[in-house]
Amino acid sequence: xxxxDADLAAETSEQSQEMRSRSETDPIELLREQGAxxxxxxxxxxxxxxxxxxxxxxxxxxxxxxxxxxxxHGVLRxxxxxxxxxxxxxxxxxxxxxxxxxxxxxxxxxxxxxxxVTRMDYVAPMFNECVFSMAVEELLEIEVPPRATxxxxxxxxxxxxxxxxxxxxxxxxxxxxxxxxxxxxxxxxLLLAFFEKATGLRMNHNYIRPGGVAAxxxxxxxxxxxxxxxxxxxxxxQYDTLLTGQPIFRERTEGxxxxxxxxxNALSATGPMLRSTGVSWDLRRDIPYQFYDQVDFDVVVGTYxxxxxRYAIRLNExxxxxxxxxxxxxxxxxxxxxxxxxxxxxxxxxxxxxxxxALIHHFKLFTEGFKVxxxxxxxAIESPRGELGCYLVSDGSAKPYRCHIRDPSFANLxxxxxLLRGGLVADAIAAISSVDPIMGGxxx
Amino acid sequence: xxxxQPTSAGDESATEAATGAAxxxxxHGCPVSWSRGQQVVHxxxxxxxxxxxxxxxxxxxxxxxxxxxxxxxxxxRAVPGSVRAERFEIVVNLLSLEQRRRIRVRAQVPxxxxxxxxxxxxxxxxxxxxxxxxxLMGIVFEDHPDLTRILMPEDWEGHPLRKDYATGRVxxxxxxxxxxx
Numbered sequence: 001x002x003x004x005d006a007d008l009a010a011e012t013s014e015q016s017q018e019m020r021s022r023s024e025t026d027p028i029e030l031l032r033e034q035g036a037x038x039x040x041x042x043x044x045x046x047x048x049x050x051x052x053x054x055x056x057x058x059x060x061x062x063x064x065x066x067x068x069x070x071x072x073h074g075v076l077r078x079x080x081x082x083x084x085x086x087x088x089x090x091x092x093x094x095x096x097x098x099x100x101x102x103x104x105x106x107x108x109x110x111x112x113x114x115x116x117v118t119r120m121d122y123v124a125p126m127f128n129e130c131v132f133s134m135a136v137e138e139l140l141e142i143e144v145p146p147r148a149t150x151x152x153x154x155x156x157x158x159x160x161x162x163x164x165x166x167x168x169x170x171x172x173x174x175x176x177x178x179x180x181x182x183x184x185x186x187x188x189x190l191l192l193a194f195f196e197k198a199t200g201l202r203m204n205h206n207y208i209r210p211g212g213v214a215a216x217x218x219x220x221x222x223x224x225x226x227x228x229x230x231x232x233x234x235x236x237x238q239y240d241t242l243l244t245g246q247p248i249f250r251e252r253t254e255g256x257x258x259x260x261x262x263x264x265n266a267l268s269a270t271g272p273m274l275r276s277t278g279v280s281w282d283l284r285r286d287i288p289y290q291f292y293d294q295v296d297f298d299v300v301v302g303t304y305x306x307x308x309x310r311y312a313i314r315l316n317e318x319x320x321x322x323x324x325x326x327x328x329x330x331x332x333x334x335x336x337x338x339x340x341x342x343x344x345x346x347x348x349x350x351x352x353x354x355x356x357x358a359l360i361h362h363f364k365l366f367t368e369g370f371k372v373x374x375x376x377x378x379x380a381i382e383s384p385r386g387e388l389g390c391y392l393v394s395d396g397s398a399k400p401y402r403c404h405i406r407d408p409s410f411a412n413l414x415x416x417x418x419l420l421r422g423g424l425v426a427d428a429i430a431a432i433s434s435v436d437p438i439m440g441g442x443x444x
Numbered sequence: 445x446x447x448x449q450p451t452s453a454g455d456e457s458a459t460e461a462a463t464g465a466a467x468x469x470x471x472h473g474c475p476v477s478w479s480r481g482q483q484v485v486h487x488x489x490x491x492x493x494x495x496x497x498x499x500x501x502x503x504x505x506x507x508x509x510x511x512x513x514x515x516x517x518x519x520x521r522a523v524p525g526s527v528r529a530e531r532f533e534i535v536v537n538l539l540s541l542e543q544r545r546r547i548r549v550r551a552q553v554p555x556x557x558x559x560x561x562x563x564x565x566x567x568x569x570x571x572x573x574x575x576x577x578x579x580l581m582g583i584v585f586e587d588h589p590d591l592t593r594i595l596m597p598e599d600w601e602g603h604p605l606r607k608d609y610a611t612g613r614v615x616x617x618x619x620x621x622x623x624x625x
Contacts, residue, residue, distance in 0.1 A: 015598035028589040037568055095595040102580070103604055107611065138480045265541070268507055268569030279541070286544050377480045378537050378548060380508065391535060393513055401517075402605075406509040406537070414572050443595060 019062055019079035019091040033081075033089040035418040038263045059083055067096050071174045071429040074439035078416065078428070085424045090417040094410075097443035105403035109369030110136050110210055113400065117390075118204045120405055121441035123166055126152075126159040127383040128405070128441075129208035134289070135379040135392040136210040139372045142344065147335040148212035149290050154225070154328045155198070155207065156381075157321045161232065162191040163384040164314040164321075167436045168239060171311055174433040175252050177243060187235055190228050197224065211345040212338025222329050229322045236318060244312070253308035257419040257431035260305055267418070268411040271386025272317070273435065276302035276309035283382040295327045307434035314436070317384075343370050369398035385409050385436060407441035468525065471547075472498040475525025484548045486527045492551040493561040496536060500566050504538035504547055507567035510574060511535050512553075512581040516607035523552065531555035532583055536563070553583055562588040580605040 022030060031037050066077035075096035081089035105116050117132045118125040130152055137144060169184020192202040197218050199205035207214050218224075243249045259269070261277040274281055282299040284292040300316040302309030338345045346365050347358035374396040380389040386408030393402040412435050419431040469476040474487045474495055487495045513533045515521060523529045532553035539546050553560055562585035563570045574585040575594040582603030585591055593600065602609050 013598075016592045017594065017598050026589060032568070032571065032589045037565075095593075095597070098595040100604055103611065141480070265506060266568045268567065268573075270508075281541055286541075287546075375479055376484075376513075376535075377482060378509070378535075378546070380546075387508055389509055389537065391509065391511055391537070395518060402511075402513045404509075404511040404535075406511075410572060410576075411569055414569055 014093055017093055017095075019081065019089065021062065022060075022081075030089075033091055033417055035263075035421050038266055038418065060088060065425075065428065067093075072432060073170065073437055076413075076432070076437060076439055076442075078420075078432070080420070080425070080428065082425065085426075087420045087423055087425065087428055090420045090428075092413050092416050094413065094439070094442050097439045099443070101444045102403055102405065105400055107399065109398045110372060110400065111365065111369050113403065114209050115204075115206045117403075117405060118206055119440065120444050121383065121385070121388070121407060121409065121438045122203060123438050123440075124159050124163040124384050125204050126155045126208060127381060127388050129206065130156055131379055131381050131383075131388050131390040131405075132392075132403070133208050133210045134381070135377050135390040136372065138377045138379055139375050139392060139394050140210070140344065140370075141373070142211065142339055142341060144212050144339055145336040146291075146333050148337050148339075150328055150332050151213050151217060151337060152208050153290050153292070153295075154217075154325060154332070155195075155213075157324045157328070158191055158194065158225070158228070160384045161318050161321045161325075162188045162195075164318050165191070165232075167314050167384075168243075168311075171433045171436075172243060172249075174429050175249060177246070177249060180239070180242060183235065183239065183242070187232050190231060194221075194224050194228060209338075209345075211341065212336070216337045222332075225325055225329055229325055232318065233322055236315065239315060244315070250308060252427075252430055253306065253311060253434070255304070255306050255308075256423060256427045257307045257434055258305050259415055259418050263418055264305070264415065267414045269386070269415050270408050270411065271382070271384065272302075272310045272313045273386065273412050273415060275300065275313055277305035278303055283380060283387060287380075289379075289381060291331075294331070295324050297324050307430045310434040310436075314384075371396060371398050372400075380406070383408055385438065385441070386412060405441075405444060407444060409435075409437040409439075409441045410444075413437050413442060470525075471495075475527060477524045479548075482546065482548060484550055486523055486525060487549060487551050488527055489530075489551060489553050489557075489560055492534065492549070493563070495551075496538070496549060496563055497566060499538055499547060499549070503540045503542055504545075506539040506541055507536065507563065507570050507573075508539045508546070509535075509537040510563070510570050510577060512577045512583055512605075514581060514605065514607045523550075527552055532558055532581065534560055534577070534583065558582060559584040559586055561586050562591075564588055579603070582606060 060081050060083050063080050063082055065080055066072035067075040077093040079091045080087050101116055101120060105113055108116055113132055114129045117128040120128050165184045165188040169181040172180025195205060196202045199207040259277060261279050264274045264277045278301060280299050280301045285299050297320045300313045302313055342361045346362050351358040352362055372394040374394055376393040378389055378391045380387050388408055389406030391404040392400055395401040420428045471485045472495055474485045477484050515531055521529050530552040534551040534553055536549040562574055574588055577583050578591055579593040579596050580603055
């Protein structure tokens with residue numbers, strides 16, 4: 001095994017996916033990488049030759065950041081064109097975690113689909129399951145019992161808390177507030193322990209399924225959930241002391257990685273990315289799904305579109321989620337936790353021993369699956385990172401004909417060239433962290 | 445919303461609308477269908493860009509998603525109006541933040557010439573999405589600034605989400621249980 005550096009470079013090269021030097025780059029692509037297409041009203045219609053190319057090639061260098069860089073949150077690779085410490089152009093290169101999950105989804109039955117999609121955005125797995133299940137139910141034209149929907153909302157809000165806690169932890173870590181990762185992880189552990197109790201798994205739960213949820217909430221769930229809320233809420237005030245009010249943290253995030261509303265809108269950025277620019281847009285409130293119109297919560301909106309706003313939005317969204325969770329704990333109705341349609345949900349274990357019909361249903365459901373009427377549907381929900389959509393096409397068989405997941409991180413990553421431009425390399429780390437991309441969702 | 449000016453795509457459906465008993469719904473001259481309560485506009489490849497540009501002008505300024513479906517197994521599926529079903533479909537999910545409304549565009553793309561105009565200058569956020577469709581489905585977006593593969597390696601052959609792309613299979617062998625250690 002004696003590989004020269006050149007061999008290694010050739011083996012790992014992404015060829016034309018990589019950033020090329022200015023002289024080799026197409027003018028429109030150059031404008032795009034500089035973010036100019038968004039700053040100029042006419043976009044690429046403007047003559048690329050007129051645009052001020054601020055540096056000649058011999059003054060800049062192209063540098064790889066990632067895919068193994070610790071602050072790129074997994075396997076994101078950024079190619080940066082640097083003028084000394086200043087970032088001029090950025091090109092994110094993704095695909096290192098691509099495992100063809102959309103293709104896999106076409107090979108799996110609808111009952112198995114949740115196991116697949118839950119592994120996409122692995123920090124917020126409940127949302128993937130939820131959006132997939134909602135899409136399947138839309139195609140089946142069935143309505144899940146109210147309790148199942150409330151359980152889904154409860155689990156999703158708890159997942160939002162755990163996802164944002166992970167963001168706070170890693171954001172602190174990236175910016176040098178090392179102690180924050182211990183606190184963020186500590187609080188997230190409470191939530192994961194509850195998920196383990198309710199679903200059997202700490203992550204990738206496969207808990208929300210077409211037709212309802214896999215199991216009813218465990219005994220004592222209400223106390224567990226309220227205890228978690230009571231434990232996390234005062235600690236959010238401690239984070240305020242640790243990060244929000246800390247001069248070094250503010251210096252590193254305020255005015256860093258700025259994006260405005262037009263840019264976020266044009267780049268299809270959603271979630272805290274879009275809200276940080278002052279656009280008050282939250283699918284839970286604006287296109288309500290489930291029972292979000294029955295709970296009281298505020299949509300947290302930023303002003304400056306910088307890294308600090310995105311941090312503050314996520315911190316306060318944990319508070320809003322706690323508010324929602326407490327309301328859900330009071331509003332949770334009694335009833336079924338899944339539809340009593342034997343064609344969609346398996347019979348209870350006890351019934352299989354005494355009923356031949358139940359045994360047949362159970363066998364058919366797990367060998368053949370249920371057939372879904374032909375049609376296509378797009379369902380979107382507000383995940384911690386933005387609009388999580390599922391475009392599902394059925395041709396009447398037991399497997400999806402096409403299952404596309406619109407992952408918010410995938411679209412949000414496109415803002416990086418804007419966020420990084422003109423900043424320092426150290427600010428790039430703050431910028432990547434503030435986008436909070438989950439590469440499992442980006443690459444799918 | 446409904447524009448009386450027929451585009452090249454909706455020319456015949458407009459005349460059908462005049463003669464038919466129940467007037468089919470059209471948006472910018474393109475036939476509309478409703479799928480599970482969601483509004484879907486169907487368009488041919490030629491009218492695709494005009495339609496999306498018109499919807500952009502109508503306030504659908506946010507492009508949530510672009511994807512594509514390979515209907516290889518369903519060549520004669522029902523598509524309303526004069527639009528003829530082709531092998532590929534580009535699916536664009538547009539969103540209007542002001543009207544809080546979604547609309548979906550399904551554009552038919554023939555197998556022989558799988559190319560459509562890029563929406564990059566209308567929605568710069570489609571840059572990565574169109575690259576993904578190109579990478580996985582092999583549909584070319586004309587005038588896209590940087591149409592390269594995005595998820596697959598650059599030297600990959602074929603487009604994995606096409607239905608005629610073999611998934612392959614790893615044979616499972618049941619080996620005897622390992623000895624106790």
